[in-house]
Amino acid sequence: MGDTAVTGTAQPGETVTLRIVQTGLQRSTVVEADGTFRFEGLPALEGGMTLIVQGYGRQDSTVVAGGTATPTPTPTPLPTGFYITIDPVCGPAGAQTITVRGFNWPTGNYLGIFFDGVRLVNSASKISTSSFVYTVNVPNATAYVQHEFKAEAWTKKDQTGTRVALATTPFTCPCPVPDLVVSSLELASTPPLGTFNKIDFAVNVTNQGGADIPSLFWVDLYEKVSPNPLTDTSRDYIAINGLPAGASIDFTMWVETGFATTGTHTITVLADTWSQIREYSESNNLSAPLVITVTQQNPVPSPTPTPAITPGPKGKIIGLTYLDMSPTNLVNVYVYDTVGRLIWSGFSRAQTLPSGNVINGYYEAELPPGDYTVVGQVRMATAIYRGQTVVTNLQSNEIRQQVDLNLTRIN
Known part of the structure; x- marks a missing residue:
């Protein structure tokens, strides 16, 4: 370990995570009341290493100077023609209140503003300035669907005559945060299944959200339809060390000692068991139940002898x-x-x-x-x-x- 430190500013009280991509090192800390955070005692950083800091739906990255030169970013120029912006640019599913601003618009025309093709603004008079501001209510934004705001300028009212200007901008729903789901849970062992035999399950977990997960989280397998991690013991568990936005991972889980009884057994898998990841939804982490049938009765295994412990102070x-x-x-x-x-x-x-x-x-x-x-x-x-x-x-x-x-x- 060395004396290297990484510092920054963020919302007080929030948890931020540092990840060094090349080494897999991860650290988390809580932002101080003055809005600053600091990761200390890091290993020496080498030129070209990528550092990612993520928290509460935001993510920033930088490349350590030295080694391969990091190009200086070129500022994005403002549009020269007519365009629109929205605030906020993302939000949760459901009703939204959005501010739409227009710039460089041709005056002397009628304005229409649309969300997903539904007209929200129909100006009663011609716009007299090249900029405008409207606050609109979106009745229902659906998660994980491509949404679009559109503004049009027409020579006549009610979008008739000649359209002289059109601009669009996307609205993201939800905001780019992680969202874990168990995409599939299937039996991997070949029937017939017997008691006290190990049974394998094929599992796929997906981060369907818009932000990477840079830190470790746990996935547990239960013999229960609606497990409670605080009171129910899982039959198997594994760790997943981060998952990029939109990525999936396949792995195998199992019940090592099998089941003691024949008949049906209901299996579920829970992603992010201990709620370590701040997600868009915390209610979709549980898989659909999988019912398996154990048909063969096997002998009860002999118990492993318990070693004799010498009495006395330990x-x-x-x-x-x-x-x-x-x-x-x-x-x-x-x-x-x-x-x-x-x-x-x-x-x-x-x-x-x-x-x-x-x-x-x-x-x-x-x-x-x-x-x-x-x-x-x-x-x-x-x-x-x-x-x-x-x-x-x-x-x-x-x-x-x-x-x-x-x-x-x-x-």
């Missing part, structure tokens, strides 16, 4: 789990003894410190005295990331700090 290990050099929650953490027995397992999580600060990727495990191998693993959509470290000679009542896990891709 020690504790504490660490953070890192993915792309960033502390990451919900990483699986496993602790094995010297003969490979699983002694402890759990997840890393957010932890509030006595100072009030919150750190991500925190885990702690109480263990008998001894030597251990600690493994962290997280399954991304199409990859597995793993890291491990060794703990030697843990003592009773000892608290071993900084048993950190740095995860790298293994497939």
Whole structure:
């Protein structure tokens, strides 16, 4: 890590995310009350690296100077003929109030303003100046449909005579923010299906919104029609490390131990399980239910023996789990003894410190005295990331700090 910092300004209280495209590094922070934000302790940046800062529906990027020269952008010239602008240029679905402004229009003509071909303004008299301002009410804008404002000038009233001017401009609905949906959920295992056998599912998740998702989010598979992540345990989960606007990703999820009973089972998949992504809609993240039928009854598997734990005072290990050099929650953490027995397992999580600060990727495990191998693993959509470290000679009542896990891709 170095002393590199990235600073900027944004709306106070909003969360902004920094992403370095070439390395995959991601950091998030909250904008201060004075409207400033700062990402500190970044690795040294190299010329040509692209930095993206995104938050609350906006996104800006820059290229680090050095290396390949970054061309100086050419300002976009104002139109020289007649044109119109609208404010706002985007909005949610439903009724809208829009201000339409015209510039450089031929005077002495009648004006009409349309939204998707429906006339909203029909001037009763000829326009006497080359500019105009109208506030119009759009009765219903539909999401993810191409909308258009149009202005026309005619020599006669009611759009008759000769049309002497026409200008259009698009209206975007919704504003460019992410919007995740589970596009498909299908059975990938070949029937007949048996109890206690692993069952695979093919899943596709799409960001149908107008802005990239630069940060990690989770996708969970449930055996329930309407799951509640706070009370229902998922049968499988994976992480997706960002998804560009309009992009989709295919991956496989599964029920590792299968189902204990024959008959029908209803499966759903929930994208952005923990609402980490600010989306256009938070109500369309759940897939349609998929009903599968298990027909074969298999023997109940023998339970895995539980290792005997030596009684007495224990020690504790504490660490953070890192993915792309960033502390990451919900990483699986496993602790094995010297003969490979699983002694402890759990997840890393957010932890509030006595100072009030919150750190991500925190885990702690109480263990008998001894030597251990600690493994962290997280399954991304199409990859597995793993890291491990060794703990030697843990003592009773000892608290071993900084048993950190740095995860790298293994497939």
